[in-house]
Amino acid sequence: MLNFSFNKSLRLLDATAYKAVFDDAQLKVSKQQVLYLARKNGTTTPRLGLVIAKKNVRHATERNRIKRILRESFRLQQHQLGGIDTVVLARRGLDQLDNSALHRLFNQLWQQLYEKSLKAEKKAK
RNA sequence: CGAGCCAGCCAGGCAGUCGCUGGGCCUUUUUCUCUAUUCUUUCACUUGUGGUUGAACGGGGUUGGGGCCGAGAGGAAAGUCCGGGCUCCAUAGGGUAGAACGCCAGGUAACACCUGGGGGGUGCAAGCCUACGGAAAGUGCAGCAGAGAGCAGACCGCCUAAGCUUCCUCGGAAGCCGGUAAGGGUGAAAGGGUGGGGUAAGAGCCCACCGCGUAGCUGGUAACAGUCUACGGCAUGGUAAACCCCGUUCGGAGCAAGACCAAAUAGGCCCACUAUAGGCGUGUACCCGCGCUGUGGGCGGGUAGGUUGCUAAAGAUUUAUGGCGACGUAAAUCGUAGAUGAAUGACUGUCCACGACAGAACCCGGCUUAUCGGCUGGCUCACUUU
Numbered sequence A: 001m002l003n004f005s006f007n008k009s010l011r012l013l014d015a016t017a018y019k020a021v022f023d024d025a026q027l028k029v030s031k032q033q034v035l036y037l038a039r040k041n042g043t044t045t046p047r048l049g050l051v052i053a054k055k056n057v058r059h060a061t062e063r064n065r066i067k068r069i070l071r072e073s074f075r076l077q078q079h080q081l082g083g084i085d086t087v088v089l090a091r092r093g094l095d096q097l098d099n100s101a102l103h104r105l106f107n108q109l110w111q112q113l114y115e116k117s118l119k120a121e122k123k124a125k
Numbered sequence B: 001c002g003a004g005c006c007a008g009c010c011a012g013g014c015a016g017u018c019g020c021u022g023g024g025c026c027u028u029u030u031u032c033u034c035u036a037u038u039c040u041u042u043c044a045c046u047u048g049u050g051g052u053u054g055a056a057c058g059g060g061g062u063u064g065g066g067g068c069c070g071a072g073a074g075g076a077a078a079g080u081c082c083g084g085g086c087u088c089c090a091u092a093g094g095g096u097a098g099a100a101c102g103c104c105a106g107g108u109a110a111c112a113c114c115u116g117g118g119g120g121g122u123g124c125a126a127g128c129c130u131a132c133g134g135a136a137a138g139u140g141c142a143g144c145a146g147a148g149a150g151c152a153g154a155c156c157g158c159c160u161a162a163g164c165u166u167c168c169u170c171g172g173a174a175g176c177c178g179g180u181a182a183g184g185g186u187g188a189a190a191g192g193g194u195g196g197g198g199u200a201a202g203a204g205c206c207c208a209c210c211g212c213g214u215a216g217c218u219g220g221u222a223a224c225a226g227u228c229u230a231c232g233g234c235a236u237g238g239u240a241a242a243c244c245c246c247g248u249u250c251g252g253a254g255c256a257a258g259a260c261c262a263a264a265u266a267g268g269c270c271c272a273c274u275a276u277a278g279g280c281g282u283g284u285a286c287c288c289g290c291g292c293u294g295u296g297g298g299c300g301g302g303u304a305g306g307u308u309g310c311u312a313a314a315g316a317u318u319u320a321u322g323g324c325g326a327c328g329u330a331a332a333u334c335g336u337a338g339a340u341g342a343a344u345g346a347c348u349g350u351c352c353a354c355g356a357c358a359g360a361a362c363c364c365g366g367c368u369u370a371u372c373g374g375c376u377g378g379c380u381c382a383c384u385u386u
Helices: A015-023 A060-081 A099-124
Strands: A027-030 A034-040 A047-051 A084-090
Touching (some): A015 A034, A015 A047, A015 A084, A027 A099, A034 A099, A047 A060, A060 A084
Parallel strands (some): A047 A084
Antiparallel strands (some): A027 A034
16 A cells, blocks of 8 residues: 655755755756756655745635645655656646646646656666 | 615535644654663772673653544735734933824723714615814915905996086986995805895995804713803804824834754864974885875854744633623633644535635734625614505
């Protein structure tokens, strides 16, 4: 039985961790409303960081909703990803989507990210 | 039943699966650590004590894993517009400047809030609105229209008594000099209103009533009110969310406040050691040469980071009691989010009225703004029926 919990070890916890991803984004996946930046973290578990700017998503309730659904989708996909640190940035218009559309969007992007990371590994070899 | 007014309450429910945050309890050698007892190693001597080495078996704390239990956004959590608590800094006292407030009384920790009362406005009414001190200290401002807009003003109209001139039928007529704020007209506003007297025509010019002002009296804690009394012929147009004047209040900065612990790197201070030394690198090794460089320890400030502040509170509910009321007092009961790259959820099913506005960030009291609907109570008006 896999463990689908989502505790602090699966999050980016401070500015240095965020900065590492921003400065060395090996993998990028994006759609009109979101951008994923990611890099290897040298461990076997993935970690997630969120940047939902007030500028792009006006209301606090909408920001909370997006973050919750993002974390939920990450929680369910975590075993596919391996040791990757990811920062997700919201763009304008993300708050226009409803919950099910958000789920679809995020799952699609996690899939793309996973495939890209496999390719990158093959190249390295 | 229709239209409307006021006050208060609710903010999708239920079930299943998977999660998040911080509590409580249990469990697990998972980490580090403290410690009782027993045995053991070795040393000292005052010969059974103390130190020391290791082990066994307990107990506690801490960290990690697992399990169970119960808790977990709002009426506005929002805007950050007021007021306070709390924290640090400053502070003899007074004044100036500046800001806020502005009918009266009360409530409160305090307020720009609330309650009660008064004045004004508005609605048939229940009610609602009210920035409601001073224009009789000074300065300023006011489009268009209009003759004139603040020591008023003759455009039309009205008058021709007095004075002058001319004519004359000696009654008067015309003109000049003028008079006049009743009427028309302009304007948001034209310097009290109505009636009478008066007059050439008029005019607070005089009178009555109404209104206004001042002083008194009466009622009221007061704002204020009065069908009361006296006096004043009437003066003082508007604007103070224009400057201003008067009265009252106000020290500053904020939880990124403040307190504590505290890496790495750089720098500071102190102490010890060392100057033909030592360390590192290098010439194949030694001797020796060359290049680079003081070494070790401690202290304090302080950054990242962590802990705390951090939720028990001017607290809620109920009852009693004082008060018209806001609210106060007393007793009993309850113990109600505390995150920090930031939790309080996601999915599925189901029911219905088909779910609005919207997310705590030190904490309270207000105000303001947003809001799908639903429910409860009280009241007003209109209609119908009896």
